[in-house]
Amino acid sequence: HPHSRPRHPGARTMLPLLLLLLPAAHGIAQLRYRPALSREPPLEGLTTASTFVLDQPRCVFKDYGNADIWLVVALEQAVSTFNNTAGPGTPETAFQGFPDPVRAYMTLNATLANYPCPKPDGDITVLRVGSETSCAQDVMRPTCNGPLPGPGPYRVKFLALEGSVPVAETAWSVPIMLRTAKSPSSISTTGSGHSAGMIAITTILSILFAILLAGLVAMLVFWGSDSCGGSSTFSKPESVTVRRYNTHHVYDQPAARL
């Protein structure tokens, strides 16, 4: 509920107090919640090149059941200059004008009913910023949750509006950087060189082949000569060769007689 205005008509001593309180009456409740990228469960698509995933602000806007809760997405340098009274759906906060000239846009309209408290266990309660591609170019939809145009960095906060009056806001998040994709031609495919196995195979086979070639050359060179085979000549199975026959006794006998 909005802050109540103090009413002390005609009480002059209360004028300074009134003046002091008036700025506070226009103040917005600063909620102690900082939007952050979703941590549980771990998501592969937490940040992509054009989207990121936030936790829903459960149990944060408990006192603001009548308010519309908007998400403000801003370039980092636009955080200090963002005006909370800028209305959603106006050209100053239209997604289609982001990032130039619009420096912060408002999207993802919700009410407290969308963020029931407490969060049921096991439910995944996230907001995917950048998931609506159909309205990204449609100026009739200035509150489109369109894909982000660059890698950032971006900062977000939640803003509760009653009618067009801002009543509560969260803190700005830390800067969120999105992913930048590299070109596939930057992948080096020169390989890790030659493995030990391949070197072993090549070396050993080359040596074996060289030995065999040497053996073949030796065979052909010594073809026909019995010099190598003299002591180990094999006999063919069909032919019978008589190696030695003793002729000693034929010559010895005449010598013995004489």
Added chain:
Amino acid sequence: MAKSDDCVHILQGLLVFGNVIIGMCGIALTAECIYFVSSPHGLYPLLKATENSDIYAAAWIGIFVGLALFALSILGIIGVIKASRSLLLVYIILMLITFAFEMASCITAATHQDSLTPELFLKQMLERYQEPANNSDNEVTKTWNELMLQNHCCGVLGPSDWQEYTSAFRLTHSDADYPWPRTCCVLDARGLPVNLDGCKLGVPGYYNSNGCYDAISGPVNTHAWGVAWFGFAILCWTFCVLLGTMFYWSGIEY
């Protein structure tokens, strides 16, 4: 005499035995290489696209070398039993030629196995995967889709391949709608994602978080090892048999 006859018979027996083993190994090599060439894993389009299909050339050589080894082993057995110098000389020369071819096949298989790194497949996938498959990269896209469906995997190293690098796929599919291809999602019986938002967010259980490199490199490595190292083993055995044959030949009486 009897002793050297025994030596002869032992040597002949050993050579016959060696040739029988060579013959059987030749048949086995042929069968193995035919199996690899007609690979049921369907990875040939991927290898062809990387211009690295020399492993298949090595397998083709292996088929013919295997048949040649079988035929030559029979020739060798006949030559040893008949102790014929001319037959054995022909046998030795032809075996050396076969040895050279098989050596080339082994070295090719071993070299190209080293060059099939994840980066090679990653680059090829990013540059050629396009859904729906157009004409020029039809084979690559279909092979990747089948691979991802059958093995429940995504990309080469993981779905973040599609995030870390730009790709042909990214040119036609926006990052917000398709952080990774739909084939990376867990699909139901009709081929539609079980939970599309869960898949796009990357919620565990609704998308495939593993990379496909293991599914590719497993069969290819087995293939390359089969051709390279089995061939190497056969060649070592053949070397011994050939040396024995040369020794036997030089001892045959002219």
